[in-house]
Amino acid sequence: MEGPSCDPAPRAPFGPAVAAALVLGVLACARLPALPPVPLLLAAACAGLAAWWRWDDWRRLAGALALGAALLGLHASWGLHGQLPPALERGDFEVQGRVVQLPEHEPRRTRFLFRVDRDAGQPEALRGRLLRLAWYDDRDSAASPRLDLVPGSRWRLTARLRAPRSLRNPGWYDGERHALASRLAATGYVRSGEPWQRMHGAAGIDGWRDTIATRIDAALARPSSRFIRALALGDTRRLDDVDWEVLRATGLTHLIAISGFHVGLVAGFFALAVAGLWWLLPGLGRWLPRPQASACGALLGAVGYAAVAGFALPTVRTVLMIAVVVLARLWRRPMGVAGSLALAAIALLLADPLAVLAAGFWLSFAGVAWLAWCLPGVHAQPLLRGFLSAQWVATLGLLPLTAVLFGQASLAGPLANLVAIPWWSLVVVPLALVGTGLEALGAGWGGPAWRLAAWCFDLSWPLFEWLAQGRLALWWLPEPHWLALPLALLGAFWLLLPRGVPGKALAALLLLPLLWPARALPAPGAFELVVMDVGQGTSVLVRTAHHALLYDTGPAQPEGFDAGERVVAPALHALGVRRLDAVVVSHGDADHAGGLDAIRRRFPTGPVFASADAGIDRAAPCLAGSAWQFDGVRFAFLHPDLHFPAMRNESSCVLRIESAQGSALLAGDVGAVVERMLVHGQAASLRSDVVLLAHHGSDKSSDPAFVAAAQARLAIASSGHGNRFGHPHPRVIERWRRAGAATADTSRDGAVRVRIGDATHIERRRSRHPRLWDAVRRADAAR
Structure with a gap:
């Protein structure tokens, strides 16, 4: 009698090992600094597919790895070359198409996605492409044409466009990566002065979602209507920054919109409903057995719920997983959770x-x-016990990914989720969905269910607001070394091993590089400048060994983009800044002072200095001659003096930072007249190793005498990509270069980090952290 074979079982072509290899290949290509040539990618895809399908040993895994890398490269190449070419940027294009997804209406602005038609009458570079547009209007009345932008409506309009480009700073968010994943071809704004035509109104599933959202608002005369819209329709347009702060602090962002978890619940409900129907009518089993019918019901419910959410990516992933299980059930082939997950990942990738x-x-x-x-x-x-165990596993297992992907960890999250997962998912969400279903049957029918859902939601929300107010509710984490993630994943794996496995206390130490990374602070007597990439504006972090000062807070628009909230605060968190010992607002213009309120809300701050005419509440004047020291580094204001008149830009606070190893000069928006005054009155104080170009490099600043007096080794311009002012001016850049200074520009280099100590170290964010889409864009620009 033969014994069992000792040969290793062949790896299934769609098993977990192959899925892991495919994921690793895709991820490896995504981390490349530049894309390989397309012919090489095609060859790798063919070879990888052949090895995957033909072999059963390690060669199958190698084939999946190669295929994953090639597929990512080909998709990225196609997506990037489909973006608006650099030669066409800042051009005006007349396009015709339809509004997709849900437009975001704000006072004097509407943001929306626009799919251009494919016909020959459209610009060749934009046919069938997706655009992200904004329509600005000084009016906010019912007569404003932008308020007629409803989902599914078709328009002919003129837009000024450019290729997707985002700011690049310390922190986790990369808008260019998001644009590539979303297949955005261009961003821009509608030229409201040009002719436009609305061809027809709302249509499609998004039009229906917008209608239901309006009815929810009409039925609920309470603030929580915005959350019922999110839970019932995935419509988060009315959630403000404070709402998101509470959700992040309590770890509930994954529940507040239609999520994969909710899709799974709906699928389970439909499966039970179909099984109950088959039990009541046994004759249906002759046509289709009950297990297969339940599976089909689950898939139908999941697809319908995903449609209600506008087929958002998390819901599509869950539908795909459910479809895999359903197909396995229809084919009567057993498939465990691991096999289903692997097959879903392979299909999605x-x-x-x-x-x-x-x-x-x-x-x-x-x-x-x-x-x-x-x-x-x-x-x-x-x-x-099962629920608590699942909560513990999810919290610890996902902690490393959450920390790396979002730069934060919610210490209140486990407790908040213990309440929110059962209460919202099993009570609030079903009631909201019942209301939506009834409203689909008849106008006004869903009101009672929505009101009950809002009442139940209001019972829990004060608890989460209270939890979010705790000082330790949300733990912002500095940007870690890339090795911190694999170490933390290993630590989490070790800690989740069964009881009795030794060394779990030591395993916790593997989490430390991620949760307490080295902040790389300057030594006593040295300092560091981080000139942030905030677009057309200014914000500079100055750090010494134990102190931090912020010079300007970035631009902000009323009811629009706030760099203090969206850029400066996340960058400060990523750099490990816990508090600001001083804030200097050079002057009151929105591109320098706009983000101050957000910074004050997010960080404990010391004294705030500003020019006398800046209109900054609770600010001390930055008078020439004022000085102080942090950790052996001297800070001194050179301008304006007590008798200088209020002149906006010319009244800017000019700050000099000096240590034994070097110095820096931050000049706000002063012009050539003030620069010559400084040269005449205190030329010796202007000599600096690093200079932040006055007025973003305007031709009306950087006077030749001032440039000569500064004797800078590095001149940095803080400007926005493609800004309408032409900053920094080429003549200004050339003037500094002739004086012997190297130059940097945030619009080209991203955030610029300068360490001034025993040696001066310069780090440009885009070159320090290259992305494959940067290389493709540079190649297109060169052509």
């Missing part, structure tokens, strides 16, 4: 390898994988 650029891809698949591995028998446990 083969269809859209750029999905790895979205944080939701990693969180959804990693969450299910952790639960499947750690809690294989959770269904046999008592309900409360």
